[in-house]
Amino acid sequence: MFVSSAISLSPPGRAVGRVSGRHEDVGEQFARELADLGAPAEFVRADVRFDADVKDLVDRAVARFGRIDVAFNNAGTEGTPGPVTEVTDEGYQATFDTNVKGTLLCLKHEFRVMREQGGGSIVNVSSGYGLMGYPGATLYVGSKHAVVGITKAAALEGAAHGIRVNAVAPGYTRTAMYERFTGDDTARDAVDSVLPMHRAGTPEEIAEAVQFLGSDRASYVTGHILLVDGGLMAGGPLFPSS
Numbered sequence: 001m002f003v004s005s006a007i008s009l010s011p012p013g014r015a016v017g018r019v020s021g022r023h024e025d026v027g028e029q030f031a032r033e034l035a036d037l038g039a040p041a042e043f044v045r046a047d048v049r050f051d052a053d054v055k056d057l058v059d060r061a062v063a064r065f066g067r068i069d070v071a072f073n074n075a076g077t078e079g080t081p082g083p084v085t086e087v088t089d090e091g092y093q094a095t096f097d098t099n100v101k102g103t104l105l106c107l108k109h110e111f112r113v114m115r116e117q118g119g120g121s122i123v124n125v126s127s128g129y130g131l132m133g134y135p136g137a138t139l140y141v142g143s144k145h146a147v148v149g150i151t152k153a154a155a156l157e158g159a160a161h162g163i164r165v166n167a168v169a170p171g172y173t174r175t176a177m178y179e180r181f182t183g184d185d186t187a188r189d190a191v192d193s194v195l196p197m198h199r200a201g202t203p204e205e206i207a208e209a210v211q212f213l214g215s216d217r218a219s220y221v222t223g224h225i226l227l228v229d230g231g232l233m234a235g236g237p238l239f240p241s242s
């Protein structure tokens with residue numbers, strides 16, 4: 001049984017177990033697509049900022065499937081980017097409530113179930129920005145660094161209970177967030193051209209890493225942050241572009 005706190009779709013929009021998010025139309029369609037592929041799936045509307053929603057998601061997963069083997073805590077937002085001098089309470093909440101509190105609430109309820117069943121595997125989502133800074137994105141960068149720390153601490157708490165906790169740290173990935181971040185095709189081409197592989201990653205490439213970390217193939221991997229960034233962090237922004 002697999003539970004995911006959010007779905008990442010490749011624009012224009014098109015991925016066993018329980019998937020969630022806040023938009024029922026997107027979630028229901030996604031669950032139908034999974035079912036058509038032979039993977040029984042069910043959508044549950046859940047906002048990870050709220051304890052009751054996450055508890056409901058996890059409890060309903062257990063009620064339907066009996067256990068949670070793998071949990072993917074993918075929900076995230078870029079919040080309201082801007083300079084540090086313009087940080088507001090609203091901007092802080094918009095970013096940290098989903099990226100940090102949401103991750104913590106997911107871990108809280110997943111741990112409750114996994115401890116009782118004797119183990120499980122959890123994959124959080126940080127970012128390349130969880131390992132480096134970026135001007136104008138202080139809140140997002142801070143929130144994704146927090147996910148790195150939370151992942152490591154939770155991994156140590158889970159280790160003796162058979163619970164592995166890891167994170168993927170994607171580089172630029174072609175999702176709706178990337179479309180918003182880059183703006184238009186011209187800006188997108190400009191970003192792509194300075195990336196080591198001259199392209200952003202795909203959700204499928206991130207999913208491969210999540211699948212590995214979630215599976216028994218990674219049975220001795222915990223507290224790890226797996227970069228999936230096409231080499232972006234290998235050289236930093238000043239690497240010689242070929």
Ligand SMILES: NC(=O)c1ccc[n+]([C@@H]2O[C@H](COP(=O)([O-])OP(=O)(O)OC[C@H]3O[C@@H](n4cnc5c(N)ncnc54)[C@H](OP(=O)(O)O)[C@@H]3O)[C@@H](O)[C@H]2O)c1
Nearest residue numbers: 006007008021022023047048075076127172173175176177
């Ligand atoms: N795309 C990139 O370049 C990139 C790079 C590094 C890391 N990431 C991380 O990858 C993850 C997925 O991002 P993405 O690129 O797929 O972004 P996206 O296209 O904006 O999708 C975000 C997903 O998170 C869900 N979500 C947002 N806030 C939520 C909340 N409070 N409760 C429940 N679900 C929520 C959204 O569903 P609803 O709107 O229906 O709730 C949506 O399914 C995020 O954690 C993001 O920070 C992305």
